[in-house]
Amino acid sequence: MNTDKKAVFFDADGTICDIEKGVPDSAVEAIRKLRENGHEAWLCTGRSRAFVPGYLEQIPFTGMISACGATIEKDGQRLYNKEMPVEVAKLSVETLRKYGLIPVMEGADFMYYDKDEYTNEVNWYRDLITEALxxxxxPIRGYEDSMHINKISAKMTEGCNDEEACRELSQYYDVIRHENNAFVGTTIELVPKGCNKAVGIAAVCRIFDIPWESTVVFGDSNNDLSMFEYAATKVAMGNGSQKIRELADYVTTDMFHYGIRNGLTKLGLI
Known part of the structure; x- marks a missing residue:
């Protein structure tokens, strides 16, 4: 790989897509141009692979890192998929419910949640998720003993004991908490121990012989912190969390004000 060629890793939600509005045309065009200019473009999302919607599949990515590094694919072929043991998945559901949290179990092929528990009141875009999937x-019900998952999004409810739930599950998962003003503010992400976006990016660099100096990341939220701490060049979206903006080399505009295009232009990649 020549040193001029960059590998650019893009977060999904809040960076290149919005759960209601999809992907701005300017971002799709900018990524297409990036590829035409000989660079690599990777999706690097906290979403599990099952939850990568069609509008993201239409973007000409080189490959995808999903579930915060637990699943890796290139050219549509799955290269790596770290799953939790099915008995740990079952225990996780029981533990979260015991402490008043609502489990959304995320896998590479399926997402599992019970609609009578994970309601539109808990999450206003629940129906959008169900439709996209x-x-x-x-449902979790009926699949308790056979859930194939990479990670969990636990939804906090009034009066829940999230500290205790996370403590009990801490031998299996690392915990990502979000800032309350984020659209995922009431969500706690539980990812397999030692798994994060930086680990996924490092694995891709190792497999495909990409030098660290060539890595560029775009992100906005706290589940992007690991990749911002890892990558050579870091671009924060204009709507990014305070921590992300502090780590960035450059803060671009938000995605609906040409953030991806402006960021890639600023770096001289398109």
Whole structure:
């Protein structure tokens, strides 16, 4: 790989897509141009692979890192997929419910949640998620002993004991908490121990012989912190969390004000 060629890793939500509005045309065009200019473009999302919607699949990515580094694919072929043991998945559901949290179990092929528990009151975009998943949605009920998951999004409810739930599950998962003003402010992400976006990026660099100096990341939220601490060049979105903005080499505009295009232009990649 020549040193002029960059590998650019893009977060999804809040960076290149919005759960209601999808991906701005300017971002799709900018990533297409990036590829045409000989660079690599990787999706690097906290979403599990099952929850990567069609509008992201249409973007000409080189490959995808999903579930905060637990799943890696290139050119549509799955290269790596770290799953939690099924008995740990079951225990996780029981533990979260015991402490008043609502489990959303995320896998590479399916997402599992019970609609009578994970309601629109708990999450206003629940129906959007269910619609996007289509046949990839499954209830937890009936699948308790056979859930294939990479990570969990636990939804906090009034009066829940999230500290204790996280403590009990800490031998299996690392915890990502979000700032309360973020659209995922009431969500706690539980990812397999030792798994994060930086680990996913490092694995891709190792497999495909990408020099560290060539790594560029775009992100906005606290589940992007690991990749911001890891990558050579860091671009924060204009809507980014305070921590992300502090770590950035450059803060671009938000995604609906040409943030991806402006960021890639500023770096001289398009």
């Amino acid at each position: 289509g046949p990839k949605w499954r």
